[in-house]
Amino acid sequence: DQQVKQNSPSLSVQEGRISILNCDYTNSMFDYFLWYKKYPAEGPTFLISISSIKDKNEDGRFTVFLNKSAKHLSLHIVPSQPGDSAVYFCAASAATGTASKLTFGTGTRLQVTL
Amino acid sequence: EPEVTQTPSHQVTQMGQEVILRCVPISNHLYFYWYRQILGQKVEFLVSFYNNEISEKSEIFDDQFSVERPDGSNFTLKIRSTKLEDSAMYFCASSETRTALQFFGPGTRLTVL
DSSP states (O other), rough: OOOOEEEOOOOOOOEEEEEEEEEEOOOOOEEEEEEEEOOOSSSOEEEEEEEETOOOOOOOEEEEEEEETEEEEEEESSSGGGGOOOOEEEEEOOOOOOOSSOOOOEEEEEEEEE | OOOOOOOEEEEETTTTEEEEEEEEEOOOOOOOEEEEEEETTEEEEEEETTTTTEEEEOTTTHHHHHHESSSOOOOEESSSSGGGGOOEEEEEEEESSSSSSOOOOOOOEEEEO
C-alpha cells in the first residue's frame, strides 16, 4: 500500500545550490501535505506544510509546491546548507475520521556537500 | 518551546514479555498518535486517540496493542506479548486540532530478543 511515494532514495547537492525533493501520491482524498526532516535516532521534525487549496507555500529557504492534477508535490531548499543533510519524509493526511493519521513516504536522504 | 517527550529512549525485552512505552504530549494538544518505523522502512501509523478513545487504528494495531491516557499528561502504548517483529522505533505524536500538523517525540527504540 504505497499511497505516498518518494522515488529517489537519496540526493546529493552542493552547498549553496538548490535541492529538489519529490513526492507522489495516489489517494485523491489527501488534502494536507507535510514535509518532515529526520536525523538518525530522532523523531521527525516538521518543516513545512501545504493545504490542497494552495499550490505553493514558502517559509524562508523552504518552498513546497503542490500539483494536484499530477498528484505531485516537491520541496525546494534554496540555498542548501550542510545542516540540511538528513532524511526528508513527505506525509499526507485526509480530512476523514476524528483524527487525521499521516501516511508517510519512504524518505529521501539528502546529502549537502561542501 | 513545547515538545513531545518519550520514555524510555531504548527498551530491550524478551519475546512474550509486556512492554509499556510512555509519552508526554504537548500540554494543550488534544489528539494523540503512535507511529512506528521498522529499521530501513517508512514511518507507519499505528493508532490515533482523541477524547479518551481510539479514533482510528491500522491493521498493525491488533489485540496485542492498547493505548491509554491514564492521567492528564501521559499517553501510553502497551504491547502485551512482544514478538520479534515488534522491534522498531516507536514515535508518539500530538496535534492541537484534527487537521493540524503533528509534532513528534524523539522515539523509543524497542528491541525484542
